[in-house]
Structures are given as C-alpha cells and as structure tokens.
Amino acid sequence: MNFNFSFAIEIVPRVLEGIGNTVMIAIISFIGAAALGLFWELLRRSHATVRPVVQFVIDAIRSTPALVQIYFLFFVLPYYGVTLPALLVGSFGLSFYYSGYMSEVFKAGIDAVPAGQSEAAQSLGLSWADMIRFVILPQMLRNVAAPLGAYSISILKSTPLLAVISVPELLGSALDVASDTYRYAEPMFDVGVLFLAMSLVAVAGITQLERRLGLTAPSH
Amino acid sequence: MSFFAILRSIYEGFGITAAVATLGLLFAIPFAVIAGVLQHFATGPLRWIVTAVIEFWRSSSVIVLLYAFYYTLPAFGIFLSGITVGAMVLGFNIGGYGSQSVRAALQSLNKGQREAGLALGLSRFDVLRLIELPQAITAMFPTFINQAIQLIKGTTLVSLIALTDMTFRAKQISELGYNPVGIYSALALSYLILCYPVTIFGRHVERRFATRKAR
Amino acid sequence: MALQTNSCSGNAAVTMEQLCKWYGSFQVLHNVDLSVAVGERIVVCGPSGSGKSTLVRCINQLETHEKGRLIVNGVELYKGMKGLAELRRDVGMVFQQFNLFPHLTVLDNCTLALVRARKLARDQAEEIAMENLKKVRIPEQAHKFPTQLSGGQQQRVAIARALCMKPKLMLFDEPTSALDPEMIKEVLDVMTELARDGMTMICVTHEMGFAREVADRIIFMDSGRIIEQAAPSKFFKNPEHPRAQQFLGQMLH
Numbered sequence: 001m002n003f004n005f006s007f008a009i010e011i012v013p014r015v016l017e018g019i020g021n022t023v024m025i026a027i028i029s030f031i032g033a034a035a036l037g038l039f040w041e042l043l044r045r046s047h048a049t050v051r052p053v054v055q056f057v058i059d060a061i062r063s064t065p066a067l068v069q070i071y072f073l074f075f076v077l078p079y080y081g082v083t084l085p086a087l088l089v090g091s092f093g094l095s096f097y098y099s100g101y102m103s104e105v106f107k108a109g110i111d112a113v114p115a116g117q118s119e120a121a122q123s124l125g126l127s128w129a130d131m132i133r134f135v136i137l138p139q140m141l142r143n144v145a146a147p148l149g150a151y152s153i154s155i156l157k158s159t160p161l162l163a164v165i166s167v168p169e170l171l172g173s174a175l176d177v178a179s180d181t182y183r184y185a186e187p188m189f190d191v192g193v194l195f196l197a198m199s200l201v202a203v204a205g206i207t208q209l210e211r212r213l214g215l216t217a218p219s220h
Numbered sequence: 221m222s223f224f225a226i227l228r229s230i231y232e233g234f235g236i237t238a239a240v241a242t243l244g245l246l247f248a249i250p251f252a253v254i255a256g257v258l259q260h261f262a263t264g265p266l267r268w269i270v271t272a273v274i275e276f277w278r279s280s281s282v283i284v285l286l287y288a289f290y291y292t293l294p295a296f297g298i299f300l301s302g303i304t305v306g307a308m309v310l311g312f313n314i315g316g317y318g319s320q321s322v323r324a325a326l327q328s329l330n331k332g333q334r335e336a337g338l339a340l341g342l343s344r345f346d347v348l349r350l351i352e353l354p355q356a357i358t359a360m361f362p363t364f365i366n367q368a369i370q371l372i373k374g375t376t377l378v379s380l381i382a383l384t385d386m387t388f389r390a391k392q393i394s395e396l397g398y399n400p401v402g403i404y405s406a407l408a409l410s411y412l413i414l415c416y417p418v419t420i421f422g423r424h425v426e427r428r429f430a431t432r433k434a435r
Numbered sequence: 436m437a438l439q440t441n442s443c444s445g446n447a448a449v450t451m452e453q454l455c456k457w458y459g460s461f462q463v464l465h466n467v468d469l470s471v472a473v474g475e476r477i478v479v480c481g482p483s484g485s486g487k488s489t490l491v492r493c494i495n496q497l498e499t500h501e502k503g504r505l506i507v508n509g510v511e512l513y514k515g516m517k518g519l520a521e522l523r524r525d526v527g528m529v530f531q532q533f534n535l536f537p538h539l540t541v542l543d544n545c546t547l548a549l550v551r552a553r554k555l556a557r558d559q560a561e562e563i564a565m566e567n568l569k570k571v572r573i574p575e576q577a578h579k580f581p582t583q584l585s586g587g588q589q590q591r592v593a594i595a596r597a598l599c600m601k602p603k604l605m606l607f608d609e610p611t612s613a614l615d616p617e618m619i620k621e622v623l624d625v626m627t628e629l630a631r632d633g634m635t636m637i638c639v640t641h642e643m644g645f646a647r648e649v650a651d652r653i654i655f656m657d658s659g660r661i662i663e664q665a666a667p668s669k670f671f672k673n674p675e676h677p678r679a680q681q682f683l684g685q686m687l688h
C-alpha cells in the first residue's frame with residue numbers, strides 16, 4: 001500500500017487554502033442561479049409568444065453539461081473582448097447552468113399557489129407586477145424554500161468544476177499540492193473527505209434552518 | 221476547420237461518452253434498486269450501513285469523487301481502467317439519487333397492495349417482486365429519465381481523467397488552432413443533440429404521469 | 436352468552452379463544468371468543484372503530500394477536516410463524532378499497548397467485564380465472580386494466596381473484612362501503628350467490644338487507660368486544676344489548 005496517512009493529514013492546511021473561494025463561488029452561483037431562474041420563469045409566464053422560446057432556452061440549458069457551459073464562457077468571452085476573473089466566469093457558468101433547474105422550481109412553486117389567488121388579485125385591479133410582487137411571490141417563497149435548499153447543496157458540490165479553469169478553490173488547491181509534491185492520492189483523498197463533510201454539514205444545517213423557519217412539512 | 225468538420229471531429233469521442241454512460245447505467249440501476257429496497261426494509265445496523273453507503277455516493281461531489289477514486293485507488297493497490305472508474309463513480313452517484321426515488325416510490329405505494337398480495341398467499345419476496353417493485357418503478361420512470369440525463373451530462377467529467385470522450389476531443393481540437401466560438405459551440409451542440417430529445421421526452425412523460433395521477 | 440367454543444371440533448373453520456390485540460398501549464380486541472363452523476355465514480357489524488377490521492384481519496394474520504388462541508382451517512396461528520403464505524392461500528380476502536393490482540390486467544390479477552404461489556401452468560390458471568370471472572359476471576372485462584372499470588366491477592374482480600385460489604373461507608371487510616349506491620347491489624348479488632354455494636364467509640358489512648337474507652349469525656362488536664351474537668331474525672327483532680339497539684336504530688334511519 002502506497003497511501004501515506006500522515007502526509008494526508010499534514011497537507012490539510014494547504015488544501016484548505018481554497019475553502020474561501022469555494023464558499024464564495026457557491027454563494028455567487030446560488031444567488032445568480034436563483035435570480036436568473038426566477039427571471040426565466042417570469043419571462044416564461046409573461047407572454048404566450050415568448051413562452052416556447054424561453055422553454056427552449058431552459059431545456060437547452062438543462063441538456064448541456066455544466067462543464068461545457070463553463071468552458072464555453074471561459075474561452076468564448078475573451079474572444080469577444082470580455083475578460084473577467086476566472087472565478088467570476090466560472091460562477092456565472094454555474095449560475096447559468098443551475099438557472100435552468102431553478103426556473104422549474106419557481107414554476108412548481110408558482111403553480112402551487114391556488115389559481116383563485118391571482119383571480120382575486122386581478123379582480124381587485126392590481127397590476128400584473130403588483131400581483132406578482134404582493135400576492136404570488138410571498139406565497140411562492142414558502143413552496144420553493146425546500147428545493148432551493150437542495151439546489152444550494154448541489155451547487156456547493158459543483159464548485160470544484162471551476163478547478164478546470166484554474167480557480168484555486170478546494171479541488172484546485174489540492175491539485176496544486178499534488179503537482180508540487182508529485183503525490184495525487186493524499187490530496188485527492190483529503191478533498192473528497194472535505195466535500196463529503198461539507199455537504200453533510202450543509203444538509204444538516206439547511207434542514208435545521210427550514211425547521212426553524214417552519215418551512216418543511218413534517219416528513220416521515 | 222469548418223464547423224461541420226469540428227462536429228465530426230468531436231463525434232470521434234462519442235464512443236467513449238456512450239460507453240461511460242451505458243456502463244454507468246449498469247452500475248446505477250442495480251445499485252438504485254438494491255439500495256432503495258434495502259433501505260426500505262432493513263432495520264437496525266443493516267439499515268444504518270445501507271444509509272451510510274447511499275449517503276456517501278450521493279452526498280459527495282461527483283467530480284471530487286472521480287479524482288479521488290482515480291488517484292487514490294492505485295495507492296491502495298486497486299488498479300481499475302479509467303472507463304471503469306468513471307462509470308462506477310458516475311453510476312453509483314446517480315444510483316444513490318435513484319435509490320431515494322425507489323424508496324420514496326415504495327413508501328408511497330398504498331399498503332393495501334402489499335396486503336392484497338399477502339392475502340393471496342404470495343411470499344413477501346414475491347409481493348415485492350411482482351406487485352410493489354413494478355409499480356414503484358413505473359411511478360419513478362420520469363425521475364429515472366431525468367437521472368439518465370444527469371448521467372449523460374456527467375460523462376463530460378471523464379475528460380478530466382484523460383478519457384477521449386467528446387469533451388476531451390474538443391480540448392484536443394482547441395490545441396490545433398484558435399477558434400473558441402466554433403469549437404465550444406460545436407461541443408455544446410453535440411450534447412444538445414444527445415440530451416435535448418431525452419429532456420423533451422422526459423417532460424412529455426412527466427406530463428402524462430401527472431394527468432394520469434389526477435384522474 | 437358466547438357460543439360454546441370447541442377448538443377440537445373438526446368442522447370449525449375459525450376458532451378464537453380469548454383473543455387480545457393491542458396497538459401500542461391501546462387494546463383493540465378484548466378477549467374475543469368466536470367459533471365459525473364450516474359453511475357458516477357470519478355478518479360482523481358494529482360502530483366504526485369497534486375493531487371489526489382488526490378481527491377479520493387477524494384471521495389471515497395481516498394483523499397479529501398478542502394473547503389468546505386463533506385456529507384457522509385447523510392450524511393454530513401465531514406471530515412469526517412459518518408457512519403463513521401457504522395458509523393464506525386457503526383464506527380469501529376482499530378489501531373495502533378493492534386493492535386490485537393496477538399494473539396488471541383483470542385476468543393477470545386473477546392468475547398471479549395461481550401461477551406464482553400455486554405453481555399452475557398459465558393456461559390452466561387462465562381457465563380458472565375465466566371461470567371465476569364468469570361467476571362474478573364480467574368475463575368480457577378480462578383484458579382491461581382495473582382503472583378502466585367501475586368500482587362495482589373492480590370489487591367483483593377482487594372477489595373473483597380471491598375465489599381463484601379455491602379458498603375454504605372468505606373474508607369481506609366492508610366490501611361495498613367504497614361503492615356508489617347503484618353499484619352496491621351487483622356486488623351483494625355476487626356475495627349472496629357465493630353464500631348459496633355453501634362458502635364459509637365472514638363479512639363485515641352494514642348492509643342489513645344482505646345480513647338478514649344471508650347470515651346464519653350476526654356478530655355485534657363494540658369497543659373491541661363481541662357484545663352480542665344472534666341469528667338475524669332475533670338480532671333485528673329484539674337485540675338485547677342497548678348499544679346494539681342504539682346501533683340498529685341509527686342504521687334504519
């Protein structure tokens with residue numbers, strides 16, 4: 001056996017250097033994905049003629065891999081003279097990818113608001129925007145909280161994709177350690193354990209938060 | 221290189237993409253069914269172990285798992301081909317999600333179904349095999365399609381462990397000349413051609429299931 | 436007041452002695468004594484929650500009892516026993532919610548246990564299935580799926596499915612309670628016919644017309660106890676127990 005546990009422990013601090021970036025990417029991507037996803041969904045509902053177009057965009061986003069979307073942005077943007085830090089480009093990539101899923105979450109969340117609500121709002125003479133803002137959205141937020149929580153964890157687990165465009169997040173710094181020391185097994189092992197731990201902690205945290213806010217129906 | 225030539229060149233990686241996806245399904249489906257059924261029935265320590273295994277595969281980051289298994293297994297004296305590692309990691313990851321759908325589908329079955337089977341004198345195993353699983357698996361068909369799409373998209377990751385799938389081909393072509401728009405549009409299009417019909421089919425199936433349930 | 440229990444009698448289909456059952460700390464069945472002879476037709480009635488379903492479900496051990504003895508078709512049943520599946524093949528059960536298998540055709544619902552449990556050849560099983568579908572008067576629906584049938588038709592299929600196993604004893608748990616009024620009769624007719632053919636039957640039902648016509652004995656339950664049992668003529672004319680009087684009063688309005 002060629003695996004050195006003490007080395008695996010010794011390099012943990014160096015691997016951990018990437019954690020700040022990992023968290024930052026996750027937060028930017030989550031906010032971006034939720035905002036863009038909501039935008040898609042509102043656009044999809046706004047007018048019957050744009051509906052199929054938006055639907056195609058959403059389906060197309062969901063039919064291409066996140067990695068390909070990230071590569072695309074990373075290599076194509078500079079071609080058009082847009083140069084941004086890799087961390088931002090990668091986060092935009094994840095935002096874009098997950099917006100396709102978020103739009104479905106918002107769709108289901110809005111659909112679950114009884115039709116009578118919008119009829120009542122319209123009969124009161126509210127404008128479309130006011131109806132969305134004051135009647136539909138507040139009720140929808142309750143419906144989308146749990147799936148958004150689940151996607152926030154998916155996003156966290158996808159952040160290491162940014163290592164492929166050399167962003168020094170957790171996987172990136174582990175790969176750096178690997179290429180410095182010519183040992184791959186231990187850094188990869190470390191980052192595997194770290195992500196498993198982070199995701200389990202995040203799941204527990206989100207469950208706790210949802211319970212605290214009274215957002216989950218009691219489940220089995 | 222013309223756009224069409226790029227597409228054709230990317231297509232040379234289709235074999236690997238398809239192989240990893242197919243093999244991945246061969247890991248995913250049995251794992252999902254067995255783990256889901258076990259988690260549904262098991263009690264005590266066995267249930268705890270099954271849950272731990274499922275959570276390991278499902279809660280880990282797939283890309284990290286891929287690197288970790290690819291680089292760590294040899295250090296433990298286990299040598300697997302890149303395709304095997306890729307298919308196994310992707311398959312067990314999707315299978316972990318699938319197991320939850322299997323379990324949920326079993327749980328949501330009306331318990332009268334089980335009772336009717338038992339009352340007819342079928343063994344518990346036959347009730348599971350002939351009555352519960354067929355219904356559970358039908359009920360999770362839409363989910364299954366979505367998970368299959370996730371698996372196909374996930375195969376891009378094997379390009380990172382040097383398998384020449386479609387994504388790896390695109391990277392190779394990009395070394396031949398600067399044409400990011402052409403190459404990455406072609407790459408995105410390649411996956412779109414592969415997955416879009418499945419996405420539409422999945423949407424269709426989902427709608428049909430929803431109306432059937434409403435009746 | 437309970438009938439004499441004679442567990443050693445060769446012609447008892449079901450014998451219960453001091454049967455007790457709890458759900459957690461809540462006792463559902465209190466020392467139930469009951470003997471059902473082969474060929475006897477029993478109707479069980481009583482207010483909702485009185486333990487009728489639990490009693491009937493104990494007989495094929497969908498619920499297990501914690502105390503007392505239960506002998507069905509000459510075999511004593513107990514929790515965790517082996518060979519239960521085999522014994523259940525001789526006890527047919529019809530549920531309130533039909534519980535047909537929605538993924539199988541009507542015919543396959545009927546043949547499933549014949550092929551898988553009785554190990555009959557498919558064509559033989561189909562022959563038996565068609566015979567019983569004829570008996571419940573829906574042979575023409577054999578190749579449809581359950582969801583394509585009306586409630587009354589589904590329940591008749593459920594009866595046919597149970598009959599296919601050639602049970603020695605049939606249990607019915609409120610077989611018509613989930614049906615629209617116009618479909619109740621078609622199911623009761625089938626059950627009446629079955630009774631005429633000499634089937635041993637235990638029916639939980641509130642169809643008093645059926646009870647009057649078919650039952651040899653009516654069992655009235657309240658709070659997990661059998662508090663009255665009598666022939667229908669007696670039970671309907673002058674029930675002894677005030678709870679039974681009250682119950683009948685409500686039923687007839």
Ligand SMILES: Nc1ncnc2c1ncn2[C@@H]1O[C@H](COP(=O)(O)OP(=O)(O)O)[C@@H](O)[C@H]1O
Pocket residue numbers: 458463481482483484485486487488489490
């Ligand atoms: N699985 C169960 N767990 C706990 N209590 C139960 C369960 N099933 C039935 N009960 C209770 O046992 C009592 C008898 O139920 P049941 O046999 O279904 O009555 P009936 O069929 O006469 O309406 C009721 O009070 C019911 O609430």
Ligand SMILES: [Mg+2]
Pocket residue numbers: 487488489608609
């Ligand atoms: Mg009942």
